[in-house]
Amino acid sequence: MSVAVITYDRGMSRWEPDARGRLERAAMELFVERGFEQATVTEIAQRAGLTQRTFFRHFADKREVLFAGSAALQEFMVSAVASAPEDAAPIDAVAAALEGAAGVLQERREYSRRRMAVIAANPELQERELIKLARLASAIAAALRERGVPDPAASLAAEAGTTVFRIGIDRWHSEAVQRPLLDVIRDSLDDLKAVAAGT
Amino acid sequence: MSVAVITYDRGMSRWEPDARGRLERAAMELFVERGFEQATVTEIAQRAGLTQRTFFRHFADKREVLFAGSAALQEFMVSAVASAPEDAAPIDAVAAALEGAAGVLQERREYSRRRMAVIAANPELQERELIKLARLASAIAAALRERGVPDPAASLAAEAGTTVFRIGIDRWHSEAVQRPLLDVIRDSLDDLKAVAAGT
Numbered sequence: 001m002s003v004a005v006i007t008y009d010r011g012m013s014r015w016e017p018d019a020r021g022r023l024e025r026a027a028m029e030l031f032v033e034r035g036f037e038q039a040t041v042t043e044i045a046q047r048a049g050l051t052q053r054t055f056f057r058h059f060a061d062k063r064e065v066l067f068a069g070s071a072a073l074q075e076f077m078v079s080a081v082a083s084a085p086e087d088a089a090p091i092d093a094v095a096a097a098l099e100g101a102a103g104v105l106q107e108r109r110e111y112s113r114r115r116m117a118v119i120a121a122n123p124e125l126q127e128r129e130l131i132k133l134a135r136l137a138s139a140i141a142a143a144l145r146e147r148g149v150p151d152p153a154a155s156l157a158a159e160a161g162t163t164v165f166r167i168g169i170d171r172w173h174s175e176a177v178q179r180p181l182l183d184v185i186r187d188s189l190d191d192l193k194a195v196a197a198g199t
Numbered sequence: 200m201s202v203a204v205i206t207y208d209r210g211m212s213r214w215e216p217d218a219r220g221r222l223e224r225a226a227m228e229l230f231v232e233r234g235f236e237q238a239t240v241t242e243i244a245q246r247a248g249l250t251q252r253t254f255f256r257h258f259a260d261k262r263e264v265l266f267a268g269s270a271a272l273q274e275f276m277v278s279a280v281a282s283a284p285e286d287a288a289p290i291d292a293v294a295a296a297l298e299g300a301a302g303v304l305q306e307r308r309e310y311s312r313r314r315m316a317v318i319a320a321n322p323e324l325q326e327r328e329l330i331k332l333a334r335l336a337s338a339i340a341a342a343l344r345e346r347g348v349p350d351p352a353a354s355l356a357a358e359a360g361t362t363v364f365r366i367g368i369d370r371w372h373s374e375a376v377q378r379p380l381l382d383v384i385r386d387s388l389d390d391l392k393a394v395a396a397g398t
Contacts, residue, residue: 127326127329127330130330134329152366152387152390153394155366156363156366160394160395163362167354171351188355192355192359193396193397195289195355195359196290196394196395197395
């Protein structure tokens with residue numbers, strides 16, 4: 001009896017096992033198959049076996065499926081900068097944030113690769129991605145200033161780090177031999193250091 | 200008689216002395232006084248003592264007054280990268296482009312400062328500026344690849360250079376003691392090198 005009640009409650013309640021993950025996967029499949037513009041929220045919910053209403057409990061619109069993780073990633077990177085050793089150089093505090101983010105993203109390579117392909121095919125999404133990265137750089141620069149790093153060093157380290165992050169992720173997606181994102185980002189940071197040194 | 204005819208011709212023809220510059224100055228005054236959203240093309244033309252029709256011969260819309268120079272600047276910087284000494288390191292080829300651009304912009308400090316203030320007050324213009332800078336970085340990266348610089352070095356040098364350019368211009372606008380843009384950009388590039396070296 002109590003079991004039946006629990007089942008009934010679940011069916012009627014807002015609880016859906018991994019609804020968010022199912023919606024993300026369904027959305028990405030549809031974006032890849034039919035293009036971002038063509039896919040509708042109705043189809044995404046249907047493909048995930050969920051209602052439109054459940055979709056809107058998790059995402060404001062279909063674009064947000066692609067950008068909902070940005071705020072959490074930014075928060076994570078900002079706190080990594082804040083908690084880097086006190087005597088770390090600005091670029092090393094930023095490197096700690098990039099390495100932490102690499103650990104988080106590592107499990108989602110296929111999702112991340114598809115996401116970038118969808119964004120690359122749509123100018124409006126490219127703009128949104130640019131804005132996201134500009135905000136990330138501003139937030140990291142602010143975290144460096146909190147550590148007592150003056151400008152322009154704070155802005156330069158944050159911008160350079162964000163560039164390394166973006167270029168590192170592109171390489172990670174496209175390299176023929178798959179390597180951990182952490183290694184690719186460390187290589188990209190070394191490449192930046194070499195470029196800046198004029199070699 | 201011939202003088203009268205010439206005057207008449209000028210009045211009726213498309214020739215207006217420095218129409219473009221007058222429209223730019225009038226637009227900037229109105230953007231600063233009333234805000235970008237509020238200023239209209241009719242008012243801009245009126246303030247410049249010209250017709251709306253003349254405005255639209257020079258600019259597609261009021262936003263283009265702020266971005267019309269971008270394409271020429273990008274072309275200029277790309278050709279500076281292309282014509283840097285063959286054995287110049289990627290970052291030095293980019294530095295040559297930044298230094299050339301500094302020479303071009305030097306004469307327009309007040310215009311440039313006002314332009315950035317108008318952009319800073321409007322999110323849509325900020326996005327447009329981000330897109331412009333992303334295009335500039337892509338174009339410089341392509342010019343470096345043309346010189347045989349492989350990726351990711353080409354992208355990293357181009358992105359780092361664009362960051363130095365943007366941050367250098369911000370400093371140039373805001374420093375209490377006015378210095379030539381060239382000096383400020385060279386300092387910013389040195390700051391980037393120091394940041395990347397972990398100092």
